Amino acid sequence: MGRLAAVVDYLLPPACAACGSAAGDEVGACEGPVCANCRLGLRPVPQPACARCGAPLGTGEAPSCLECADWPNELGSVRAAFLLESPARELVHALKYQGWRSVGEFMGTEMARRAGAAVRDAELVVPIPTSERNLRRRGYNQAEVIASALAAEAGIPLRACLERWSQAGTQTALNPMQRRANVSGAFVLAEACGDMVRGRRILLVDDVITTGATILAASRALVPGAPARVSAYAFSRTVPMSL
Numbered sequence: 001m002g003r004l005a006a007v008v009d010y011l012l013p014p015a016c017a018a019c020g021s022a023a024g025d026e027v028g029a030c031e032g033p034v035c036a037n038c039r040l041g042l043r044p045v046p047q048p049a050c051a052r053c054g055a056p057l058g059t060g061e062a063p064s065c066l067e068c069a070d071w072p073n074e075l076g077s078v079r080a081a082f083l084l085e086s087p088a089r090e091l092v093h094a095l096k097y098q099g100w101r102s103v104g105e106f107m108g109t110e111m112a113r114r115a116g117a118a119v120r121d122a123e124l125v126v127p128i129p130t131s132e133r134n135l136r137r138r139g140y141n142q143a144e145v146i147a148s149a150l151a152a153e154a155g156i157p158l159r160a161c162l163e164r165w166s167q168a169g170t171q172t173a174l175n176p177m178q179r180r181a182n183v184s185g186a187f188v189l190a191e192a193c194g195d196m197v198r199g200r201r202i203l204l205v206d207d208v209i210t211t212g213a214t215i216l217a218a219s220r221a222l223v224p225g226a227p228a229r230v231s232a233y234a235f236s237r238t239v240p241m242s243l
């Protein structure tokens with residue numbers, strides 16, 4: 001959606017970003033771009049869930065989690081507010097592909113309200129960066145829109161401390177610290193952020209968690225900054241294949 005579409009979107013009576021129903025219908029009070037029905041329809045990740053990666057464990061005989069068994073130590077707990085199913089899926093889509101920025105603000109605010117202690121005691125919120133190409137096309141980084149609303153609601157400072165490898169330039173342009181962290185990942189710690197990360201509890205924020213690979217790469221990129229802890233929180237997650 002371009003600028004004109006955004007203006008039209010502003011002029012027309014607001015409709016729900018997930019189901020399209022007009023605000024003020026019999027669905028009740030409309031909060032931002034999402035109707036009350038859809039807000040109530042967001043389904044939290046079912047319990048029991050893995051204490052570390054947050055994956056639902058199901059009711060099977062083996063309670064151990066296969067999803068995070070080989071995760072490195074630098075990444076602590078990972079949580080998602082909701083399952084990636086309707087209407088959460090439509091909200092992610094509206095933010096990512098329809099230029100509906102206020103949906104991301106709704107998502108971040110909703111995440112903050114449902115956040116547990118591990119999220120709330122974070123000292124610095126860091127959004128997962130998007131690619132330069134997506135940034136140009138969309139006009140914003142969807143994870144940063146979500147993270148900003150979450151950080152504001154939870155009263156935690158935010159800093160875009162990670163950069164996509166391509167943004168950081170060629171390998172030779174990286175300083176030695178960045179080069180070491182860059183070996184296995186798509187991200188690097190922004191040079192100006194070293195002091196902000198040191199000794200702090202960092203919370204990575206993204207829209208969707210699928211395999212956890214992105215979160216893992218991001219947490220590795222933070223290691224040279226010597227954070228006290230890295231955890232992650234996403235708006236939604238897929239249900240693991242193993243279930």
Ligand SMILES: [Zn+2]
Nearest residue numbers: 016019035038
């Ligand atoms: Zn709706």
Ligand SMILES: [Zn+2]
Nearest residue numbers: 050053065068
């Ligand atoms: Zn797990």
